[in-house]
Amino acid sequence: MIILKSQDEIKRIAEACHIVAEALENIKKIILQGTTTLELDRFAETFIVSKGATPAFKGYKGYPASLCTSVNEEVVHGIPSAAKRLKEGDIISLDVGVYYKGFYGDAAVTLPVGKINDTAKRLLAATEGALYQGMKSAVIGNRLSDISSAIQDYVETRGFSVVRNFVGHGIGRELHEEPQLPNFGSPGEGPVLMDGMVLAIEPMVNAGTWEVVILDDGWTAVTRDNSLSAHFEHTVAITLDGPNALTKL
Ligand code: MF3
Ligand code: CO
Numbered sequence: 001m002i003i004l005k006s007q008d009e010i011k012r013i014a015e016a017c018h019i020v021a022e023a024l025e026n027i028k029k030i031i032l033q034g035t036t037t038l039e040l041d042r043f044a045e046t047f048i049v050s051k052g053a054t055p056a057f058k059g060y061k062g063y064p065a066s067l068c069t070s071v072n073e074e075v076v077h078g079i080p081s082a083a084k085r086l087k088e089g090d091i092i093s094l095d096v097g098v099y100y101k102g103f104y105g106d107a108a109v110t111l112p113v114g115k116i117n118d119t120a121k122r123l124l125a126a127t128e129g130a131l132y133q134g135m136k137s138a139v140i141g142n143r144l145s146d147i148s149s150a151i152q153d154y155v156e157t158r159g160f161s162v163v164r165n166f167v168g169h170g171i172g173r174e175l176h177e178e179p180q181l182p183n184f185g186s187p188g189e190g191p192v193l194m195d196g197m198v199l200a201i202e203p204m205v206n207a208g209t210w211e212v213v214i215l216d217d218g219w220t221a222v223t224r225d226n227s228l229s230a231h232f233e234h235t236v237a238i239t240l241d242g243p244n245a246l247t248k249l
Contacts, residue, residue: 002170002178004196009103010237010246013172013198017105017235017246019051019098024109025249027067027096033088033114037069040094041080048098056097056104056175063219068095068108075163075204075212075221075229088114091124093231097175104175106200107247108233119207120228126158127205127230130183134201138236138243144179144190151203152184161210163229165221168202171235193238198246202233 005013023044030043045066048055055066063077070078070093071086078084078093086092095108110124134151147168155162168181179191183203206212208227215222223229234245 013103014246016098016100016103019053020096020105020107021247021249035086037080037084038082041065041067053098053100056099073223073226077219086113108231110230123230128232130154130203131232135243142193145185146187148182148185149187161206163204171200197238204231
């Protein structure tokens with residue numbers, strides 16, 4: 001069942017989302033070559049707690065950190081580590097979830113570390129562009145897979161592939177609610193989008209094959225061919241005024 005949210009509930013989800021957006025904005029500022037992903041995690045957690053909120057990912061199905069830090073060929077769910085030092089030319093995706101006063105917010109960005117190569121630049125642009133393209137279809141009266149299909153088209157037109165193994169999701173009083181939102185598929189299928197739906201739209205895009213492998217840590221997803229991967233995510237409310245990206249500052 002898809003839970004529709006009242007305007008008051010959306011306001012409260014937006015408060016959680018605002019903390020997510022601020023956290024990402026602040027982490028951006030400390031990303032430098034030589035920084036470890038564990039330092040980013042500590043920083044994010046301190047920030048979230050300072051706002052009176054709780055990191056949503058820590059302890060979720062046993063996930064050990066507050067942040068997901070996925071570098072280069074890592075697709076999602078990279079576990080922060082003192083051994084992982086950023087270097088010039090890397091791309092790093094940061095995924096943050098927050099629980100605040102009964103509601104969740106969830107967002108991700110992928111950032112360059114210093115100068116990155118041309119493929120990496122195009123990959124970041126295609127993935128972020130796909131998120132915004134998908135959001136354009138997140139309007140009342142469309143069907144869910146209109147979002148999926150818009151994302152897939154946008155990505156494949158640019159010569160990249162969308163990951164099949166992970167999906168976007170409804171969000172609200174739970175981090176993951178119905179519906180599941182794949183980043184691929186034919187348009188015109190699935191539930192009709194309605195006022196008050198809140199969706200985490202999160203394209204994951206690979207430079208090579210869409211296939212992924214999970215590492216022995218049980219979490220880190222990497223591309224099967226070791227090609228680069230990027231991830232962008234917003235928590236988006238579907239409203240009478242159109243899609244509202246609540247995790248945007
Ligand atoms: N944004 C991801 C999601 O929607 C992050 C989850 S990480 C986990 O599922 F650790 F919480 F699983
Ligand atoms: Co999510």
